[in-house]
Amino acid sequence: MDIKTKKILIIxxxxxxxxxxxxxxxxxxxxxxxxxxxxxGFNLIENDTNIAIxxxxxxxxxxxxxxxxxxxxxxxxxxxIPVIAVTAQAMVGDKxxxxxxxxxxxxxxxxxxxxxxxxxxxxx
Numbered sequence: 001m002d003i004k005t006k007k008i009l010i011i012x013x014x015x016x017x018x019x020x021x022x023x024x025x026x027x028x029x030x031x032x033x034x035x036x037x038x039x040x041g042f043n044l045i046e047n048d049t050n051i052a053i054x055x056x057x058x059x060x061x062x063x064x065x066x067x068x069x070x071x072x073x074x075x076x077x078x079x080x081i082p083v084i085a086v087t088a089q090a091m092v093g094d095k096x097x098x099x100x101x102x103x104x105x106x107x108x109x110x111x112x113x114x115x116x117x118x119x120x121x122x123x124x
Contacts, residue, residue, distance in 0.1 A: 006052035006124050010034045011041040011068070012086070013060040017109075021055065021086075024113055030120070038068035045078055052124050055116075058087035058098060069102040082123040086111065 008030050012018050018034040025032050033051065035041035037060065045051050054072075058065030065085060072078040082105075085098035090108035098106045105119040 007031045007033055007048065007050045008053050008055060008120065009041055009044060009051045010055045010086075011036075011038055011060075011065075012055075012057035013037060014057070017057065017086075021111070025117075025120075028117060038063040038065070038071070041068070042072070042075070042078065045081065051081065053120060054081055054083045055086045056083050056103070058085050058089060065098075065103075066101045073102050084116070084119050084123070086116075 008025060010018050010021050010032060012034070013036055015036065018036070022032045022034060033044055033048070035044055039062070041054065056065040056068060063071070065087070069083050072081065072083065083103045084105040084107060085103040086107050086109065087094065087098065088109040095106040104123055107116050107119065
């Protein structure tokens with residue numbers, strides 16, 4: 001299966017971010033799904049075995065990205081899906097905190113699309 005037929009799940013509580021990421025990634029021929037919370041994202045993953053990578057917003061109400069990544073690592077069906085942290089947190093130590101939480105990559109907002117695509121391709 002071609003890497004561009006694998007699905008990318010965007011989990012973000014802000015629909016504007018989902019819209020922008022989806023538009024850019026679809027223009028680059030990726031297939032995108034979205035969820036506005038970690039819980040609804042987990043439901044999508046449980047029902048779709050073609051989700052290859054998750055772009056996770058780290059600052060969400062109810063369950064933030066740090067908690068969501070930890071929960072994914074505890075669920076056998078989800079634990080091997082790579083997560084790229086997508087966050088407005090760009091202070092010293094934020095990248096390391098995301099990676100320590102279990103993310104395989106980190107992209108700060110505003111997003112550098114070339115950097116994001118490189119990270120996606122590296123983990124697909």
